[in-house]
Amino acid sequence: MQSIRKYISSAWQALFGDPVRAFGVVSLVLLLALAVTPTKEHFSQWHSYQRKYLSLIRDRGDAVSMRRRFEPGIHQIWMPELGVVDRCTTCHLGLSEASLADEHQQPFRKHPAIPHSVDGFGCVICHGGQGAATTVSEAHHSERDGEAPILPTRYIEAGCGQCHQNAMAGTPQLNLGRTMLARYGCVRCHAVTRPDGTKMMPTDHPPSLVHVADKTTREWIYSWLKDPQAYAATATMPNYKLTDQDASDISAYLISSSKPQPGDTSAASVKNASAGSATNPADGASLYGQSFCSSCHAVQNAAGNVVGGDVGPELTRIGNKVKPEWLNAWLNNPRIYDATTPMPHYRFTPRQIATLADYLHSKTDADYGANVQLAAATPQQIARGRRLIIDGGCAACHEINGVQTPQNFAPDLSTIGSKPLAQIAFLPGMEHTVSTYIVSKIRQPRAFGGAVKMPQFALSNAQTDALTTALLAQTGRSRTIPDTLRVAAAEDTNYQPAGHAGKLMTELACFSCHRINGRGGDMAPDLTYEGSSVQRQWLTDFLKNPNTLRPSLIRRMPRFNLSDSDNKELTDFMLAVYQTSAVDPDTAPSATNPPQVVEQGRQLFYSKFACQSCHIVDTKTDKGYIGPTLTQVGSRLTPAWTYAWLKNPQALRPGTAEPNQKMSDEDARALTAFLMSLKGTSGKGAKQ
């Protein structure tokens, strides 16, 4: 004790013993203190990046101008309305330097071209991370309270999705993810609210099970429940990993609770009509082809490829699934069993129904479900089945007798993208990021514990990444962004045409393929302006017998057996209602023109505008395959539409691939005259 005190007093004496010495020491200490900040700065990470950047650009041809644009020190982009304080540009120095586009040394590479400028939005709005940080680890990798690492590049489109609720050409992954959230039933169990408060709505069509015993057997339901993808590789129904007992009990409840579809006598009549005379399988295949069933339904071919559309269910093993009476009734009129089905009412004749039904029943896999034998269900089994259905949330998607649709069955995912890391139960060894968590949850939900109810979906890695991207876009920040920056989702309208024509359009399921006034599919042309576009006779003939307009299309308009009066009703309605004021019959060229004008148009067609590269007007010489064949266009389109189309195709059909050729009025008139002269050499269109 004594010696320490002695030591201190002698040290004090040595440093501050006399005024001069004291002054010197104090100055020195002060100087050192002042030097701390610059020294720290000198050795700081960002400073070393700035030095590296300077040496990187030193020897380049454009070094002088780049050096002039370089500002030393900490850079900051501050946007109070977005809550952004981004210092990323302190190290990312080449973001706007064109000549660093191919620089490999990060953080100096030029930012790839995107529609927004760094100055306008900063970095973290899209990339996440901590904008105010000035070290790499804090900016990119922080896991502290309320902070999260930056978004991995593979999900970067989630950044766009915070403001853009609409589908954009540049964000295919985000668009796919959002489509899938609606299409795979995710939003039936999980609520997903967009930042503007609208809810994502499902677009799938899970079948109602209230009459399921009419359609199929308990054995099929059992096999399906055990592994939906074993029945159809493209099935969207997830696998609930049920035990044999569970699947047996659930199927028991579904069959025992099913009530027969009332009032369907057609099935019996169809059966009688076909009784006795066997149908020809080749006829069945060709009727299936002519009816363009494959536009919506897929079938696995011998090579193992699934070919066909995905609007309706895959039909590879349809014979294993449906009962013959049900299939007859369904083909006769699907809307009796399911009033909202996307499947059209084809108006097949009884003979056609028998032919198609036999053909479909031949699609049977003898091995499928071959060793499923279920003993008659006991009341206890049935009761247990019902409990399992309630616990599993089956009624979130399917209508089931005696079970209510559950509300908010699964966690709300509206802000899952910014879920605090501290609230996430990561599995051991898992990277601590929200994206990894979401991917793992989708890929293997049951890995998170036996009590997890979420089923196993059969998704490719690309699909999982797309879903993850869509979910990562659901952030808390997206809700605080100013309204002016938000782009709303383009949702389908609930347009429903009125009257008898409207009823016909519902029965023919026009909206499954065509879009009209903002509602409907995108498989076939938008018909919103069809009335301005086509001639009466052509439309009547086309509805009667749709010939192919575009030879290169694989999906085509099927033929419905419409009665003449229904045909007229539809034609009248479309011509009267689906009009646009952009097409003006009064100022348009007339349908018949002097030969020299027609000839002038022909010249323009073949030389100046080279339309033959995509269109055929003369089947002997032209081969163009991209646009519709025009051999009879003079009998199909109105002159007014043709003229308006040539002047500006995108104004009539936004997004059409037909290029706007900036045609002069004169050229467009001459071309219209030429096209109107093309009445075709044969076929109904020619006579008029």
Added chain:
Amino acid sequence: MMKRVNTEVLRSSACLALLAVVALAGCKSGTQPNAALKPTGTGAAIVETSGGHQVGATGTALKDPVVVQVNDEQGTAVPGALVQFQGPAGVSFEPAAALTDTSGQATTAVTLGGIAGRYQLTAVTPGKAKPASLDVIETALGYQQRLGAILADKYCTRCHDPESSAERVSNYDNLETKPHAFTDGNTLNKMSDADLTAIIQYGGPALKRSALMPPYEKTLSLAEVRALIAYTRALADPPYQPAGTVYAHK
């Protein structure tokens, strides 16, 4: 972390000059062989079965896996041979090392890095005397290039790509004057950005060429035309070397 990436990238830049490959070239940064893999065969050569020359997006998994086959001196497939997959920084393989199956093939799923450009991947098998290796090139598209890819798919490919797909019949054979595929670097690399912009915006006649090439000035925005050009540049084979890019001296 950043330091390591930087040195790797620097090394890769050095390789780049040698290989004259536009983007990240192969600096062997693969993982060590999995200790659990016990090879039962040794091959002499390694050949590509499928999965090369794919075009994907930065940071995402390629659509198809890369499949390679190990052969012996006679060209017969060798099962049980060790194959290691390697690539530049940012590329990941699942798995990074594998034993060939009964038909002598090894398969890996590839995720490309976050930087757009060409990636040279390498599959290596130990071999009896010396290791045998195979290089596979894949391309990662950035945002602008991918936008170009989508536009090309909608507006251009049916004329410019002679191949038909299940969804789309090519129109190439129907054209009197044949366009070039966007991968045709020998032709397209010689055209300047200004010429490409001109022919896309104003059609073939802008460069005194066929009017079968339509004008897109009023259909596509300038940004979209630039995206299309960026896309064709990314696809070009042989690779496109932009004139005037200045590389740092050593």
